[in-house]
Amino acid sequence: MTSLQVENLTKTYTSGGRQLTVLHEVSFSLQPADTFAIVGPSGSGKTTLLGLCAGLDRATSGSVWLQGIQLDKLSEDQRAAVRNQHVGFIFQNFQLLPTLTALENVQVPLELRGERNVARQAQALLERVGLGERGHHYPTQLSGGEQQRVSLARAFANRPQILFADEPTGNLDPDTSANVVDLLFDLNKEAGTTLVLVTHDLELAAKTQRIMRMRGGKVVEAEAARTR
Amino acid sequence: MNFSWLVTMAWRDSRRSRSRLALFMSSIVLGIAALVGINSFGDNLARSIREQARELLGADLVLSSTQPFDPKLLPALQKLGQTRSDEASFASLVSFPRTQGVRLAQVRALGPGFPYYGDWETQPAAAGAQFKAGQSVGALVDDVLLAQFDARVGDSVKVGSLTVPIVGRVLKTPGQTGFSAAVAPKVFIPKNLLAATGLIRPGSRVQYRTYYRFAPGTDVAATIKPLESKLEASNIDSDTVASRQQQTGRAFQDLTRFLSLVAFVALLLGCVGVASAVNLYVQEKLASVAVLRCLGASGRQALLIYLIQTSGLGLLGAIIGAALGAVVQLVLPQVLGSFLPVTVSVAVSPAAVGLGLLTGLAMAVLFALLPLLAIRRVSPLRVLRASFEEDTATPDPLRGLVLAVVGLFIVGFAYAQTREWKQALGFGAGLLLALGALAGLGLGLRYQLRRYFPVGWSYVARQGLANLFRPQNQTVTLIISLGLGTFLLATLFLTQGLLLGRVQLSASGRQPNLVLFDIQTEQEKGVEQLLAKQAIPVMQRVPIVTMRLAAINRRTVGQLRKDTASGVPLFALTREYRVTYRDTLSASEKLVAGTPPRPAATPAACPACRSMPTTSSASSSSWVIR
Numbered sequence: 125m126t127s128l129q130v131e132n133l134t135k136t137y138t139s140g141g142r143q144l145t146v147l148h149e150v151s152f153s154l155q156p157a158d159t160f161a162i163v164g165p166s167g168s169g170k171t172t173l174l175g176l177c178a179g180l181d182r183a184t185s186g187s188v189w190l191q192g193i194q195l196d197k198l199s200e201d202q203r204a205a206v207r208n209q210h211v212g213f214i215f216q217n218f219q220l221l222p223t224l225t226a227l228e229n230v231q232v233p234l235e236l237r238g239e240r241n242v243a244r245q246a247q248a249l250l251e252r253v254g255l256g257e258r259g260h261h262y263p264t265q266l267s268g269g270e271q272q273r274v275s276l277a278r279a280f281a282n283r284p285q286i287l288f289a290d291e292p293t294g295n296l297d298p299d300t301s302a303n304v305v306d307l308l309f310d311l312n313k314e315a316g317t318t319l320v321l322v323t324h325d326l327e328l329a330a331k332t333q334r335i336m337r338m339r340g341g342k343v344v345e346a347e348a349a350r351t352r
Numbered sequence: 353m354n355f356s357w358l359v360t361m362a363w364r365d366s367r368r369s370r371s372r373l374a375l376f377m378s379s380i381v382l383g384i385a386a387l388v389g390i391n392s393f394g395d396n397l398a399r400s401i402r403e404q405a406r407e408l409l410g411a412d413l414v415l416s417s418t419q420p421f422d423p424k425l426l427p428a429l430q431k432l433g434q435t436r437s438d439e440a441s442f443a444s445l446v447s448f449p450r451t452q453g454v455r456l457a458q459v460r461a462l463g464p465g466f467p468y469y470g471d472w473e474t475q476p477a478a479a480g481a482q483f484k485a486g487q488s489v490g491a492l493v494d495d496v497l498l499a500q501f502d503a504r505v506g507d508s509v510k511v512g513s514l515t516v517p518i519v520g521r522v523l524k525t526p527g528q529t530g531f532s533a534a535v536a537p538k539v540f541i542p543k544n545l546l547a548a549t550g551l552i553r554p555g556s557r558v559q560y561r562t563y564y565r566f567a568p569g570t571d572v573a574a575t576i577k578p579l580e581s582k583l584e585a586s587n588i589d590s591d592t593v594a595s596r597q598q599q600t601g602r603a604f605q606d607l608t609r610f611l612s613l614v615a616f617v618a619l620l621l622g623c624v625g626v627a628s629a630v631n632l633y634v635q636e637k638l639a640s641v642a643v644l645r646c647l648g649a650s651g652r653q654a655l656l657i658y659l660i661q662t663s664g665l666g667l668l669g670a671i672i673g674a675a676l677g678a679v680v681q682l683v684l685p686q687v688l689g690s691f692l693p694v695t696v697s698v699a700v701s702p703a704a705v706g707l708g709l710l711t712g713l714a715m716a717v718l719f720a721l722l723p724l725l726a727i728r729r730v731s732p733l734r735v736l737r738a739s740f741e742e743d744t745a746t747p748d749p750l751r752g753l754v755l756a757v758v759g760l761f762i763v764g765f766a767y768a769q770t771r772e773w774k775q776a777l778g779f780g781a782g783l784l785l786a787l788g789a790l791a792g793l794g795l796g797l798r799y800q801l802r803r804y805f806p807v808g809w810s811y812v813a814r815q816g817l818a819n820l821f822r823p824q825n826q827t828v829t830l831i832i833s834l835g836l837g838t839f840l841l842a843t844l845f846l847t848q849g850l851l852l853g854r855v856q857l858s859a860s861g862r863q864p865n866l867v868l869f870d871i872q873t874e875q876e877k878g879v880e881q882l883l884a885k886q887a888i889p890v891m892q893r894v895p896i897v898t899m900r901l902a903a904i905n906r907r908t909v910g911q912l913r914k915d916t917a918s919g920v921p922l923f924a925l926t927r928e929y930r931v932t933y934r935d936t937l938s939a940s941e942k943l944v945a946g947t948p949p950r951p952a953a954t955p956a957a958c959p960a961c962r963s964m965p966t967t968s969s970a971s972s973s974s975w976v977i978r
Contacts, residue, residue, distance in 0.1 A: 171736050180646065180732045201650040204732070208648020219643045219735050223368045235357050236648045262368075282648075290736060 125192050127286050127318040128177060129153040133186035135172055135341075146172050147341045149186070154334075156285065159312065159319040161329035164338035170322045171290060173338070177320060178211055178288045179203035191285050208236050212279035212317070214308070216291035218271040220263040226250060226274045227259035233282040249277035253307060269300035273307065280311050286318040293328060305331065358653065362661040365640065369633065373665050376629035376720075380669030380712050381676060383622020388677025388708035390615040393684040394608055395701035404695070405597035410467030410525075411437075411563035413572050414591040415583070418927075420560055422586040428579060433564035437465040440546055442558045446497075446539050447510045453501030457494075458538045459511050461546035468565040472525055475505065479520025488542055490519035497537035509539060512549035516541060587923050607688070610851055612769040617840045619711065619765065620783075623719045624840075628833040630662060631723040635824065641727050642734030651728035658724050659717070666716020667709075674708040711765070718761055721754050759784070783836075790835035794828035899929050 135147040147169045154160050162170045175181040177188055179195045180203075188195045191210045195203055212233075213219075220229045230246035239245075250256050253273040255266075263271055272292065279287055292308060293301035305328060312319050321332055329335050337345040366373060406412070413433065415421070421429060430436075441460040447453065464486025472480025474492060482488045491509050498504060498521055507518050522540065541549075552558060566572055572592045576583070583590060641654050649657075678700050685696040725748060759780060766776035798821045805817070820827045866888070871879050883890060901909055901924075909925045912918050937943060 175733055175736050180736065200645075200731075201652070204645055204648050204650055207646065207732075213646060213735070215735060219639075219646070221365075221640050221643055223365050223640070228364060232644070233647050236653075238354070278647075 125156075126189065127154045127156045127158065127191065128320065129187075129189040130173075130177060131187045133173065133176055133183050133188065135169075135176060135181070136184040145184075145341060147176070147183075150338075150343055151186075152336060152343075152346065154286075154318050154320070156318055157316045158334065159309075159321070159332035161321045161323060161332040161335045162338060163322075163324060163326060163329045163335055164344075165324060167340075168338040169341035170338050172341075174288055174290055174320065174322045178213070179207055208233060208282060210285045212282065212284035212287040214272070214275055214279050214287065214289040214292045216294035218263070218268075218275045218295075220271055220274060220278075222263050225260050225262055226255060226266065229263070229274055230277045230281050233278060237282060246277070246281060249281055250274070252311070253277045267300075268296055269304060272296060272300075272304050276304070276307055276311060280315060280317075283315065284317055286320065287312060289319065289321045289323075291323055291325075292321070293323075293325065301328075358656050358660055361657045362664065365637075365657060366661055366665075369636070372629070372633050372636070373661070376626060376633065376662065377665050377669040377672075379622045379625025379629060380666055380716055381673040383619040383625075383715065384670050384673025384708045384712040385676035385680060386618030387615045387711060388674045388704050389680030389684065390611045390677075391704035391707065392677060392681035392701040393696070394611065395704055396681065396685070396696050396698055397608065399699075400696045401597050402593070403697075406593045407467075407470030409591065409593055409596045410469055412468070412566040412570070412593060413564040413576065414561055415564070415588050416559060416561040416591070417586065417588040418557070418559060419587060421562070421588060425579075425582060425586055425588075428582070429562065432575065433566045435465055435468070435565050437463040437563045438543060439463065439466070439561040439563065440543070440552065440558050441561070442551065442556060444511060444549075444551055448501045448503040448507060449510060449515070450507045451501045451503055453503065455497065455500065455537070457497060459549070459551075460538055460540050461543045461549075462540055463543040465565075466563050467525070468563065472520075473523040474520040475523065476520060479505075480522075480525075483520070483540065483542070486542065488519055490517040492520045492522045492540040493518050494522050494537040494539070497539070500537075511539060511541060512551040514541070514545055514549040516545065584921060584923075587926070589923070609770075610847060613847055614844060616766065616769050617844050619715065620762070620840055621837055623715050624833050624836050626666075626715060626719040627722055628829060630720040631829050632826070634658070634723045634726060635826075637727075638730055638734060639738065641730040642732050645730060645732035646735045651730075654730065655724060655727045658727055659721065662720035662724065663713065663717050666720070667713050669716065670709045670712020673712055674705045677708060678705065714761060718754065718758050722751070722758065725751050725754065786836060786839045787832065790832045790839075791828055793835070794831035797831070798825070798827050894932050894934075897931050897933075899931050900927075901925055901929070 131151050133147060133150040136143050136145045164170050176183050183196060193206055227246050230249055231242045234242040250259050253276055255273055293304055323329055335347045336343055439460055439462045441458060443456060444459045445454055446457045474480035483492055505518050505521055508515050509518050573594055576590055644654050682698055685698060763776050763780040766779045770776055801817055802821045912920055912925055
């Protein structure tokens with residue numbers, strides 16, 4: 125079973141009575157444990173594509189199959205359940221819940237699945253990302269790199285089949301970025317997760333097996349899979 | 353998804369927003385405090401009136417007539433109540449032999465037992481108790497009357513042929529105020545001495561009364577209901593605690609209505625505060641909701657987290673508000689004491705507290721739900737694009753339902769306060785109209801600013817104005833919140849002004865503060881000289897003529913009495929009316945129908961009225977003086 129299959133995906137917005145197509149007929153597919161980078165300049169449509177692949181938005185036309193489930197047939201709540209079961213996220217601006225401690229942030233995906241003893245699992249993940257002692261700290265009490273590491277722990281908490289990362293190092297300095305990237309790829313390898321990475325950092329993209337380049341909402345180059 | 357997780361998340365989420373939530377809670381606290389305080393005060397007032405109305409009457413039921421009760425009715429009347437006391441009262445000249453004083457007084461010949469509620473206040477104190485027990489051998493005389501003739505306990509008083517010792521000075525008796533004592537001072541004699549006065553003869557004007565005491569909890573009105581037609585046919589009036597209570601209650605209806613309006617307005621302001629505070633709160637929480645949605649929370653779960661949060665705080669706010677209201681109601685009787693006709697005893701009203709708690713919770717849920725419903729529609733896409741705006745073009749049926757329930761809540765609450773559907777619906781419609789006008793104003797302002805934006809203005813002014821129509825602006829919400837608040841306060845002040853206007857009319861310098869009653873024609877000159885000597889101006893002379901009805905709408909009293917379907921009570925046809933006449937209306941009077949009466953060209957306008965007295969000279973007059 126393919127991990128992610130995208131067919132003729134198109135997204136059009138209506139603005140001021142005019143139609144604006146930000147994504148044109150994009151297609152690709154990924155196998156389990158593939159690592160895949162979408163690169164392109166700002167406004168190329170890569171974040172829109174990530175949102176559609178992860179079921180955060182609906183396409184104007186075309187289809188997305190995630191773990192064999194056709195997302196465009198589902199309601200928003202049904203897609204939320206799919207995300208909780210199969211998907212992990214990492215964002216440029218971390219998107220931790222500010223009123224929850226680091227430990228509680230990691231617990232949330234597990235709690236939403238209705239799992240028990242989630243504190244133990246979350247603590248183990250925080251220790252894996254080197255923040256075992258910082259579980260009771262709130263996001264504002266952590267540095268950017270630490271917040272992104274908590275975000276990584278949260279992304280892997282629900283043991284996802286596919287991980288979507290949107291500019292994961294975009295807000296970090298080079299040294300911290302290197303640490304976070306190493307951690308991301310190590311965790312991904314350990315869990316055997318499919319990774320979809322959106323970035324304009326070509327050095328980061330080069331760490332993935334496949335790179336797809338976009339411009340003006342269209343795929344301009346799609347590399348074949350390489351072994352990294 | 354279990355409920356405990358939702359509660360845990362509600363608690364976790366509130367950590368960094370407690371100051372915002374305190375604003376939300378304060379709206380409920382103030383609204384409920386006003387509601388509980390005023391309603392508790394109202395309940396205490398009603399209870400005090402109920403208790404004091406009983407004392408004012410001195411019994412549970414009083415039957416009275418100008419004739420001795422119909423012997424055929426007596427068996428039925430004797431079965432009423434547990435105990436009863438009879439009274440015969442009449443106006444008569446009384447004299448004090450020691451001081452040679454003579455005066456017209458109200459003589460009340462009372463049987464033992466009265467009063468059943470309240471007590472005599474006499475000097476010596478034992479005199480009242482002895483009189484009540486039927487052991488008195490003399491008369492109790494009003495303090496006013498004794499003072500007027502320099503008489504004292506131990507002197508004699510002569511009523512008709514009866515001369516009895518004065519055994520007590522009456523300071524207060526149930527059913528009598530200081531004012532009524534001054535107008536018609538009373539002499540109380542034991543009923544068994546009545547015959548000895550020799551004053552009860554055919555044609556004597558006597559008021560016969562029987563005071564009844566019923567078992568506690570008896571519905572007196574329902575008990576005498578089957579007898580009503582017979583009592584009316586025999587010209588017997590009935591007066592119950594409930595009817596006396598109603599009469600007393602009417603005296604300060606304006607005050608209780610105004611206080612109800614204050615409570616209602618405070619509550620509505622609280623509702624506006626809740627909706628505004630939660631609306632701003634939701635705007636702050638959109639990012640967190642989007643993250644939760646992204647991680648897999650359903651729209652319903654996200655909504656419930658915040659609904660549990662606001663409901664919990666609403667309940668806490670209602671509890672604090674109810675406690676605060678209980679304290680406020682302790683203070684209100686002291687503040688308003690001098691305006692009230694009764695002494696208000698203070699007690700916590702469980703009904704008012706219960707209603708306050710329920711109302712607080714309902715307003716927290718309903719008015720928070722309006723803005724909270726938007727949470728269900730927050731797109732998880734906001735985690736990628738913070739500026740993303742959800743599609744609001746598709747109407748939300750649940751929002752329509754909540755709006756309908758909010759409307760019902762407001763109208764229902766208005767009805768609970770006014771007990772009149774017309775007023776409640778009118779208030780609801782007025783509020784809706786104000787809401788629509790304010791929303792229209794907000795939308796219009798936004799549109800006009802965008803269209804005619806003053807590009808030449810300074811940077812600061814342009815930025816300030818542009819924020820009124822930029823995305824995520826709160827222009828309409830703020831105009832509605834502030835406008836509705838102002839509208840409600842203005843309504844309150846307007847009503848206060850109208851009520852004070854009425855009071856000012858009676859408190860203005862044009863109103864009298866002394867009234868002289870019952871001045872006979874031959875006394876006029878003497879009174880006039882006395883007043884001139886004291887430099888007291890007479891504002892108005894009111895002639896009084898005693899009349900009986902001759903005809904109504906060209907039908908004579910005789911014809912009306914024969915017509916059993918006329919609907920006019922017999923007593924209204926046969927009683928004496930003390931009537932006055934004037935050629936102008938006073939400032940506080942308004943002619944609501946018909947035309948002002950003109951002097952008749954002929955003795956009577958209708959043939960049937962020719963038998964009516966047409967005298968132009970009054971039998972007596974009252975003078976109004978300041």
